[in-house]
Amino acid sequence: MKTETIAIHAGNHVDEATRAVIQPIIMSTTFERGEDGGFPAGYIYSRSANPNRHALEHLLAKLEGGVEAASFSSGNAAGMSVFQSLEPGTHIIAPDDMYHGLRNQLKNLFAGILTFDFIDVNDTDVLQQHIKPETGLIWIETPSNPLLKITDIKKVVAIAKAKGIKVLCDNTFATPICQRPLDLGVDIVMHSATKYFGGHSDLMGGALITGETNDWWTKIRQVQEMGGAIPSPMDCYYLVRSIKTLPYRVKGHVQNAQLLAEYLEQYPNVEQVMYPGLSSHPQHEIAKDQMLAFGGMLSFIIKGDENDTHNIINKLKLFIKATSLGGVESLIEHRATVEGPDTKTPRNLLRVSVGLEHIDDLIADMEQALTL
Template sequence: MKIETIAIHAGNKKDESSKAVIQPIILSTTFERGIDGDFPGGHIYSRSSNPNRASLENVLAQLECGADAASFSSGNAAGMSVFQSLPTGTHIIAPDDMYHGLRNQLKNLFVGILTFDFIDVNNTDVLQQYIKPETGLIWIETPSNPLLKITDIKKIVAVAKTRGIKVVCDNTFATPICQQPLALGADLVMHSATKYFGGHSDLMGGALITAEKSEWWQKIRQVQEMGGAIPSPTDCYYLARSIKTLPYRVKGHVQNAQLLAEFLEQHPMVERVLYPGLPSHPQYAIAKEQMLAFGGMLSFIVKGDENDTHNIINKLNLFTRATSLGGVESLIEHRATVEGPDTKTPRNLLRVSVGLEHIDDLIADLKQALA
């Protein structure tokens, strides 16, 4: 099936008793055992499994062309489950432009348990220098947050496989509509489902999708069940519902982002636009080769200082000053403020989650704010 069909059908199961076309929300925390002590419905206890979660995980796995998927209460919970599944002392290589929430997890929660280095993973020579005998995982994020760096997934996988190292790709910015890391050789894909999967800024979730049901994947599943950082049946229902429109929503986000990036690149008040769909992007050739579309996120650097960036966003009417991304509404954020004192993000950078408003209205709003 094509991805639009998968998005609609793989996350839904018709109710056999009522013949309801749309799967109902099953709120029960526990499930009846059969007379032989077995569980004829396939579920024991909702922390372990739930019908709505099973449907959500089925569509997630199929969208990423994976063997299985595990859903979580947030993207951070999904990422943490990967780190928790690793043996003590494992060394992780992560990108220097990594989502600050997961970077802070490693720096604040896993010190003394895991070791890690944040480097330019695109530089193969540097990457090779940082690989140690205890290196067990290379974490990549492409496009990255907030600098929109593109990592050559195939190149990283080629280096990792010669050393028996696992590769995890944070695919949140791209979604499976724009990029499919498992098809490029990654072992695991991670998503903050709060973003484009949810798509309406009203629920939280996270997901991991695996290329194969390996021993490592079973360990991650164990962390999911025993740790209990799972989404509620209601969240699973609404995520599966939102995913039905994901392919068409993302197409709109991509189209608007491309046009907005082209407008900003020509504006005299803009120093630089960071968007992989622009030929001026330093990794444009890589993005063009490995991405199906260039995504709905962009950042731009203002000609001025931090005060100038705040003055611009305070003049905007359609772009909401808020964190997060992937909703139908356009958001804008001074990213360095969010990331804290150790941020490497330029103080005059603004990150934009391009929504589904009419592009003429978005351009007009930015034009008056930049005037």
């Protein structure tokens, strides 16, 4: 089936008792045993499995072209479950502009348990130099947050596989509508389902999707069940509902982002626009090769200082000054402020989650805000 069809049908099961077209929400935390003491419906306790979570995970696996998915209460919980699944002493290679929430997890929660290096994974020589005998995972994030760097997935996978190292790709910015890392050889794909999967800025979730069920995946499943950082049945229901429109929402985000990026690139007060759909992007050709579309996120650097960026944000009427991304409304933020004192993000950079408003209105709003 095509992606649009998968999004609508893969997460939905007609209720046998009522024949309801939309699968009901099963809030029960526990399930009745059969006369033989077994579990005839396959469910024991909601932390282990739930019909709504089963439907969501089936849908996520189909969307990414994987064999199984595990859903979590947030993207950070999904990432933490990966780190918890690794043997103590495992070395991780991660991007130098890795999403700050997961970077801080490694630095503040796993220091002394795991070792890690944050490097430019796009530099093949640097990547090779940092591989150690105990390296067990290369973590990539493409496009990256907030610099929109593009990692050559096939190149990294080739280097990793030659050394027996696993590769995980954070595909949150792209979604499976714009990029399918499992098809390019990645072992596991991660998502913050809060973002484009939810799509309406009103629920949280995270997901991991695997290309094969192996010992590592079994350990991740154990962490999910025993740790219990799972989404509620209600969150699963709403994620399944939201994903039904994901392919069409993302097409709108991509179209608006491309047009806004092209507008910003020619604006005299803008120094640089970071969007992989622009021919000026340093990895534009790689993005063309491995992405199906260029996504709905962009960042731009203004010709000014940090105070100027705040002045621009405060003049905007439609772009909401808020963290997060992937909702139907356009959001903008001064990313360095969010990331804290150790940020590597330029102080005059603004990150934009381009929404589904009419592009003429978005450009008009940006025009009046950028005018000094």
